[in-house]
Amino acid sequence: MRRCLALIAVVSLALVAWATEITFWFSGGDPTLDLPIVKQQIEEFEKATGIKVNFVVIPWAEDPHMKLQVAIASGKAPDIAKIGSPFEHVLARYGVLEPLDQLIPTEVLNAFIPAVLEDSRYTAEIPADLRGKLISIPYFTDVRPILYRKDIFEERGVPAPLDWTWDDFVKYAQQLTFDRDGDGQIDVYGFGTSAHYASQFVIFVWQAGGKVLDENGYPLFTSPEFLEGIKFYWDLYHTYKVVQPGAVDANLADVRKMLAEGKIAMYIDCGDSAKVLYEELGDKLGVGLLPRHPRTGKYTGFSGADAFVILKQSRHKQEAAKLLLWLIDKDHMVEYCKAVGFTPARADAVADPAFAQDPIKAMFARQLEDSQGWIKHPEASFIARTLRVEVQEALAGNKSVEEALKSAQEAVVSYLKEKGYIH
């Protein structure tokens, strides 16, 4: 009997030791907020499937995208990773991602918000075998509406920012820029922003009907619509003077802090910031929609996403896909997004009362109806940098808006030509 028990114990231990282990890299995460939830979900997954998960968290401050590149280059890539979109398009350009079309059932894909899922399809020409394929699965979206101080809006007699135009936006931002204590210094600025982030100004281009690249990947920085959008952003700084000092190169976390301190009346940011601000401000925090362009009627917001990818180097793609499916299960996604404050990528998760009945989260869902992500181009990083630098040059008064956009156009055209993306 003893021998039999010992044999069973040895066999069980061997089975545990031989159980498939997959490595999961998780970019970002907060140990006090979402990570306990993910860990719990992974433990449940391990119990349910017998697949062991080596869960590795890499905070954003440690540049997980760079670490992933190094891991890929050294042949030690994880099986599955959560990354910030559109980085998957860069990875796909170099053929290091596994297409997911065959690994994820159609009924699961149908549950996603179509526009959000569409951003996970590879559209570039190279490599040709990936074109049109699904290269990632979105986890959540982080659309950026207006976050504002209800108390300051009320103090200045400004209505909630819901259905408003660019003209209203300027009028109200001017009304919200004021000297409270009468010492001759502005105490509150109407609009907080930072030109350090392309997401803060490219929305005005989209609202004016402009695009960053055309269908053939050719930059459109000198188009009238693009110029109109950037000129409007420039006017907020220099003509209407409603923007806080230092906005040419501010850190967005500082802008958020300024809203909390009541030094600005509104700014544009995503769900996790709204969650943090709500904890600090309570009902003083409001979420509104971006202003509509008077001609196009668009109120387009910038949407980003975090997405899951399965690496080509993985030896356990099926097991990695099982974990992916586990994490994007509706209930798991709702549980995760409730904790972090982001909008889920699945339509059925957005319809959950936790989001549909929460006034703040519901407003994010409304902004998502007119939203757009940053370009899905392998050279997205260079394009964003060039554009950002030239817009900052214009805002700093070193160039006119026209000159800055012309410089950006020339630099990006020359670079993309050299890389063979355009001819």
Next chain:
Amino acid sequence: MRKTAREALVSYSFCLPAYLIFTVFIFIPILWSFILSFFDYNILTLSAPRFVGLYNYTKLIKDQVFWVSLRNNALYSIVYVPISLILGFIFALLLNDNFPGRNFFRMAIFIPSVVSLVIESIIWMLIFSAHPSGVINRFIRIFGIPPQGWLSDPRLALFSVAIFMIWRSFGYNMLLYLAAMQNIPAELYEVAELDGAKPWQKALHITLPMVKPTTFFLTVTSVIDSFQIFTPIYIMTGGGPGYSTTTVVNYLYQKGFQEFAMGYASAMSYILFIILVILTVIQRKGFRAEQITL
């Protein structure tokens, strides 16, 4: 085995771990990056790097952003190196005297150079806040100066970073100067005092020449440090606004790890290396010439 050979073997075996670490983690990567600088190599491309000869170098010479970064490095160096050295020397002079609380002041000035650079950068970002209620802006308001965009104005941003780095590093310079000053024979000062030398004359004609090896060491290391500045720029300004605070290492990082042009970034690092070697040789010659004149 002869005794000397055995002793040599023992000595080498003691050195071996250090040599191995140096070879694996420093020498091979240095050599490898030199080889890479002649290739078009993307870290994500699993295929072999493509040989492009001197293309990365010729492209670099035409790259305006690279020249802007180099100019920023030079400007930063011109401000940072002399001021941090002069302040280090002055404070070492002041704190070399015996007075109550001397150790406290020494420690207070030295502490910034051992605290995390990341944390200090974040604190200084708050100090440099462009809002009228920012720490420095409140201070200058007393003198009727309007609020400034310390980190957001292209004309001020690089100098603001330099001010922060001077504050951080002059304590380290002070410490090395203090060590050097304590090795100066007291007789020299006694003789000077007998001749009626004033404190500033003693500092200029005795202390300064006697700490010259330290000055040389600090000048070389400060110039190298100033050309390798990365972290505070990365955290405080991200290289902006525009390219006004982009330095060579920041640009190199951007090219290598954000735009994946590893060969190009390697070429840039070698140009930087050559510049630093030239600057070090010039400094060395300058100091030697001065020694001969003395």
